[in-house]
Amino acid sequence: MSSTQHYGVAVVGGGPVGMLLATELGLHGISTVVLESNAATVDQPKAGTLHARTVQSLARRGHLPARRGGRLDQLTADAFHFAGMPGLTITAPAVEGTPIAGRTQADLERAFERRARELGVSIRRGHRVVALSQTADLVEITAEQANGGRVVVTADYAVGADGARSAVRRLAGIPSDDHPPTVAALLGQVRLLDPTGTPPGWHLTPRGWTVINVNPFGYSRVITFDFSGPHTDRHTPVGLDELRATASRIAGQDIPMADAVFTSRFSDYTRLTRQYRDRRVFLAGDAAHVHFPVGGQGLNLGLQDAMNLGWKLAATLRGHAGPGLLDSYHEERHPAGQRVVDNTRAQLALMRPGAQTDPLRALFRELLSLDQVNAHLGDMISAQETVYGSAPGSPWEGRFLPNLPLTADGRETCVAELLHPGRPVLLLFDGVDPGCVRAAAGWAHAVDAVRVHSPEPLPWGALLVRPDGYVAWAGSRSADEEDGVRSALRKWFGAPRPAGNAVSSGPAAGAVTVAAPGVSAG
Known part of the structure; x- marks a missing residue:
């Protein structure tokens, strides 16, 4: 076991959320280490949608280009969906540029890692956290290396950004509120053998949903939602035959496919931790919240956690934080997590196939045609409705300032x-x-x-x-x-x-x- 090293912050988990947090800390000269179990970034067809508030936030650090000019009273718009139904329009002030940007999770992770290294952050890949304890003064973390060796680090604060199966959450004993799974979902990256005959996009049938991004020239992403019950074993590998049979059964037609380069299974299991902070330990991203991945909100929610927490930790370690600043992380971000958990569960209810839900979907399609409803749902999905503790009588305090x-x-x-x-x-x-x-x-x-x-x-x-x-x-x-x-x-x-x-x-x-x-x- 190597000698112990001390840091200002130890970030456990080197995905996009952990790496963005590391760049925020490195920007302020905070001594930071990232402990990540994977030896390198893993390319998987996961989240790829950056919603408006995330686009705007990343532009404020130069991770995305900022738009200069434009009028404050003008909007830009992108088409989106709500519960798989078309008709939702997400708008943003024209001074901010596009409301939606496409960027893969792996691409973000690489970009943030490069920036973190440039800022002097220590990135330790191939380190799996196996023990964590905290005292009144510090957090001690033990990580197991790929070669079987162990490393111990201490830090003034630790952040668990280590995903849905967070070791930090488990080792710190942070409680959560959970909703058991009801849906069996499959995901695969495959070659479609009949792309022109495959139903594209969000497709509802009496048996469930298929969501297929048809690419006739390469690999297509295929997702299936089966509402008949959860997976018997969530961790059983998904074979090409199972994915093809499930997609074909739900679609009601044969969907031939081959050459699966990635497959996985997931569900609508939902978890929200009751605390985002336990003394010197914090949670961010999927370590704090897990929900049904509809609307592309999960990655955005986690990146907003990192943007909220980074500067507060830095100010605290630099000795110029106001009283209670670190506590405000939970106070501000837990309601945001609850909001996403609630709206994804509501969308899932709308997506359930069957005659009993058809009238409800028809009503929502009608509501989506109303400007006020559309704006409300669009701001909710894109997190542009977020307000942090607005002061009584103040129309601006706690609100996001447009890019004037x-x-x-x-x-x-x-x-x-x-x-x-x-x-x-x-x-x-x-x-x-x-x-x-x-x-x-x-x-x-x-x-x-x-x-x-x-x-x-x-x-x-x-x-x-x-x-x-x-x-x-x-x-x-x-x-x-x-x-x-x-x-x-x-x-x-x-x-x-x-x-x-x-x-x-x-x-x-x-x-x-x-x-x-x-x-x-x-």
Whole structure:
């Protein structure tokens, strides 16, 4: 067994969620290790849909391109589905670009891993976690290597991003609320021998559903949903014959296929942990929530967990977190997980075949034609309805700030670009209360204060924007806001410190260099 190494954060699980979290921590110079059991990224036909809030969030770190320009009162739209029914339109502000982006889970994992390594994160592949304990001061993790050796690491905090069968969740003893499976589902990547005769897309029959992405020139993804009951053995390998027979039976016609390069079985088993935090241990992604994979929400939910948790851990380790900041991770993300669990269970109820459900589906098709209903469901699926603890009487606090086109120091920029360094930003607009500028000086170690001009009239004199893009505080143009901004800065980022020139007229300069436990000064 090798000697113990200490880190600020140990991330268990190197999928997209764990690797994104690692990049968030590395961006702030936090000493971070990722422990991943797989020796390399595994290419599988899993999630590939990035919904609007995830697209917008990744653009705020430069993982996806940010759109400059556009009007705040215009929308862009993409067609989607609800419970397999067409007619849902997902919209987003035109200043954000496309509401939906296609990116495979494996591609995201590779991209985030490259970025994490560039930022100095230690990536340890071929390490399977077998033991975990925590004290008042640290977490100790034991990982078994592929060669049979064992490694022990300690960390100020640990995050389980290790999937549905999370070892961290089990070893930490974090309880959950579960719903047993009722549906037997199969997935395969195969060559269709009669692609033109195969029913494409979402196809409902009295026996269940087939969902087939027909590719006449290569491999096609075939999914089947059988509502007659769950799998007898969830872990039995799926053979080509079983997939072909099931797809043909449900479709009511022969669907010939060959050369299966990947197959798996899954169900509608649902789990939501009761706590996303247990002292120094956190859960993110499928380790915290598992649900029926309809609407492509699972990967997005996990990536949003990482965006929410990363900056809070970094601020805590750097010593400039307000009281209760780490607790806010559970307070904000658990309701988001519950929302997805509930809407996927509702969609599954709509998808059940049979005459008893047909009138309900017909009603929902009719409802989808109503703009207000369509917008409500589209914002729910794409997580654009998410609001974090909005203050009473405040229309903006807790909401996601659109990618406003701005000018700073005579240079065109936008909200997304100002958030690339991953630090909170205090936007100081034309005509801002001078007291806000004075207040910003005490938090220059934690917050980038930037004077900006908007080409369109805006209702604020100042906005405190969290690193994940949500508004922490909004100040009006007319009121004396010095006390308000001081209170907000103290609430989110702790006590002020002596500072020099705290206000810039351009983009943020980057991470601070104050060393703290688990922090590499940079």
